[in-house]
Amino acid sequence: MLILLPPSEGKTAPSGGEPVDVAALPFPGLNKTRERLLDVLSRLTFPRALTYLDIGPGLxxxxxxxxxxxxEPAAPAHEVYTGVLYEHLGLGSFADTENVLIASALWGFVRPGDRIPAYRLSMGATLPHIASLPALWRDPLRKALPDEGLIVDLRSGAYIAAWKPKQATVVGVRAFVDGKTVSHMVKATRGDVARILLQADPAETPEDVAGAVRAAGHTVELSGSGRSWTVDVIT
Structure with a gap:
């Protein structure tokens, strides 16, 4: 089982330590794209950069x-990424997270223990001479990432657009409160589901995923067929 996480918009900047070693990050086939994006970001001028990054003056x-x-100082990714999903997940409490990958508009994917600096770049940004980050990443990710077995995909839309597994069995997770989806609750629920799966015996099927979440006390509905499944967590 492989668990795919989204990044968080909010990040905690490391207070010290060595800078990122791009060559040490996983999936060396992604390094050319990583270096290109680092170069583009280093040449942005302000305040126009805020428009490219699609953020306000406060950031x-x-x-x-x-x-x-x-x-910039770098730290393990699980310390840099913050936000609701990561608060509910608590990656730092797990000794083994080799089956977890975190999506990133800058790095493609990293593992929780990979050292990165805090940065500001979402997959929806439009950089100079790069009209679409999902399109930029699509081919490198297709060539580099494992596409087999069971994948629990907790990413959001733009990151899914950058890479969609074709051969693996994919399970997505949604959250409903009184029949409605609530963004904050979806993030919290996905963090809870990831934590449950890391604590449980390794899941091999969509039924295993739904069963583990149900055993943790949640109301769950499983739907889908073939290689595409969805676990709905209902409050």
Whole structure:
């Protein structure tokens, strides 16, 4: 089983330590794209950069870190990414997270223990000479990533557009409160589901995923067939 996580918009900047070593990140086939994006970000000028990054003036200080990412302190990804999903998941409490990959508009994918700096770039950004980040990543990710077995995909739309497994059996997770989807609740639920799956025996089928979540006390509906399945967690 492989668990795919989204990144978080909010990130905790490391207070010290060595900078990122791009060559040490997983999937070396992604390094050419990673380096290209680092170069593009380092040349952005402000305030126009805010338009490219699709953020407001209140985040300018955070975005300026993009100019020097190769020199910024790095820390394990599970310490850098914050937000509702990661609060509910608590990746730092698990000794083995080799079956977890975190999607990123800058890095493609990283593992929780990979050292990265805090950065500001979402998959919806439109950078100079790069009209679409999902399109930029699509071919490198297709060539680099494992596409087999069972994948629990907890990513959001733009990151799914960058890479959709073709051969693996994919299980998505949705959350409903009184019959409605609530963004905040979806993130929290996906964090809970990831934590449950990391604590349980390794899932091999969509039924295993639904069973583990149900055994943890949630109301669950499983739907789908073939290689595409969905677990609905209902409150």
């Amino acid at each position: 300018e200080e955070e975005a300026r870190r993009n100019l020097t990412l190769r020199d």
